[in-house]
Amino acid sequence: MNFFALLKDFLLQFLGLFKNLETLPVECMRLLREFLTKLGELCGITMPQWALDTVSALVLIVAILVTFLVLFALMSVFERKLLARAQNRYGPNRVGPFGLFQPVADGIKMLTKEDLVPRAADKVVHYLAPIVMVAPALMLPVFLPFGRGMVAVDLSVGILAFFALGAGTELAVFMAGWASNNKYSILGAMRAIAQMISYELPLVTSALVVALVAGTLSPTGIAEAQSGYFCGFLPKWFVCTPWGFAACVLFYIGALSESNRCPFDLPEGESEIIAGHLTEYSGFKYAIFFMAEYVGMFAVNGLLVTLFLGGYNAPFPFLEWVPTWCWFFIKLWAVALSMVWVRTTLPRFRIDQMMQFAWKFLLPMSFVTLLAAAAWYYAGQGPKAWMSPAAWSASALIVLLSYLLLGTFCFTRRHSATNRRYLFSE
């Protein structure tokens, strides 16, 4: 058997895979692994088991890296285009068709730019910060189920591992801020830490709500728990329940804050502190930060999709012919682009307002959703709750009442445009 016969054989097998789109990505990776093994055999190398394991792990790693880096590249151009459209502009449209090659041009620019390190900077930490930032961000997607049976690391405590790794990026932000020896950088880093402490809590609590009802911390288990339909055609996604909707909104706000996006982009608020912790970074280090932020955003959005939006499940029974991994990425893009929408719409919070919002509203509200989820579970006797009026009304009542109470008494609305009077003199 020569090389070309092997190639032809595998190409035919590869084309054969398109008969079943659902399993296409998984089978592709299996095929690639087999191809590499056979290629080794062809060259007269019999691979030991550990080498085979390494190869299969590497194939997986490369697949996830490529997927998320492509997502990042597409997002960087789509975000700019969408922002531009919202702002009555064209956006990037010079490089390639519809400006789609803009990320390539940006990458070349970033690579060829001078890498400036301030003389007074702590050079080692300054160098390490982007690495510490990007490594956990790129590790986050491995816990997410992209489709049925498509999860790189199927941990039973996947959610926990996700948050544990995700919190690591804040360390990098502080490293960057401290090592730059710049006052704007340190201000940005301090803001990042304050923001992390404030928003990690509601974020984790609202994820906990789902774990409570699904009875598992495994993302795959949570996605599976949302398969099926109630009333015949409505999706059993957690966002459709009263407690799930509240938790989803809280999680979304927390995700905005975790990925430092508007209106919580205080750590790099460019109108106040130039670029925060990124002030003293240029060239490829800056690009790495940028990439880490976007990959992190996609990862946390992926978790939101898994936790609340049914993961890889189709929204309606008649749409089940679409492969599950397509649904995951469709939902992922929907959430990511909604974040662009938020960014183009809202001004930035002030630091004290951001803290107040987190501690006085989001945190109590996330505890309330925990309570509402418990009420749902017990009033509806576990999995049967979807068809139980008691479960619906109990959890809806708890969420609504506490929202109104919190809004009226704890977080009073002091600001309005209508309480102002303007006098006119002729």
Next chain:
Amino acid sequence: MSASSSNFFSGTADAGALEVSLGPHHPSTHGVFRMNVRMEGETVVKLQPVFGYLHRNHEKIAEKNSWLAAMPYTDRLDYICSGTNNWAYAVAVEKLAGIEVPERAEYLRVIVGEMTRLQNHTAFLGFILGDMGAWGSALMYAFREREKILDLFEELTGARMMLNYARFGGVRCDTPAGWLDKARAYLATYPAFLDEMEQFLTGNEILLSRLQGVGVLSAQRAINGGLSGPVLRASGVDYDIRKVDGYSIYPRLKFRVPRGEVGDCFDRFMLRLLEARESLKILQQALDQIPEGPVVNPAVKQRGFKPPAGEAYGRIEGPKGELGFHLVSNGTEKPYRYHVRPPSLINLTLLEEMCLGTKIADVMVILGSIDIVLGEVDR
């Protein structure tokens, strides 16, 4: 300003305070402006404005040139509103030399002046949102409308920003055919834009919480600080030079002067919106009433202009406040003394007072709400 000095202020820095030099190259200082800020955490405890980075020796240049040659230079003072700058200079010179201005010229001056005010206040709405971190959305829409006014300016004067329109005893050129109708038609669409802007902006919870109660200035302090324009009126002082002096044809036009009660950033923001609406009313009347006739007093010799010896202070209500020119003539073809009273600079005097105790993010909003242009501050 040596590079080694870590302490901007006299006395020693206390532990825990962070001193930051915001500017001169900073995204939100509206030009090259610098604020030395001492902060405890994020709270401002001391603020010292530093300016002069854009100093171009404007006054001395004007004194070295002929009277007319200063006219295009005035465009560069507050480069957002050049239309009112050279109007103010013309008013001062006309007062000095006792020149009559033809009726049609007065109307044209009012039309250009109020359009200038309109586009300045529109741009302000975008700028202040940018200071709040709204990433340019409001700015782009504000600039879309501003560009259309600049198109009208271009057709009228040949320039979009540096109009150089006023002349001693009139204006430089008459309107092109159909310009008045075009202006009328365009301005008819403006209230809808302002309504939309107001609805979007004042309905935004974050905007309200960022503006209300921030940078409060009492009426007494505003008067003591010599403030003028919308910043003064936002504090509740009813003082508009268009009403007080009644210059040009303003007494003939029906319009109201809005004023706020609280004097915070939100009032200053709303005042711009309300004033823009009043400007629209003025424009409508002026466009309807404008008579035919000459646009410049033919008796005035523009080149080689020599006013009699004496001095005069002429002022108008610019979009940013009282814009005045103090001129002293010794009877030659050059001004003996040429002094500008820039509203941007004088409105800045109470910046520290407004900023103390606020957060660093508020400093940008307060600075934005004063609405300065560094070309006028530094001259």
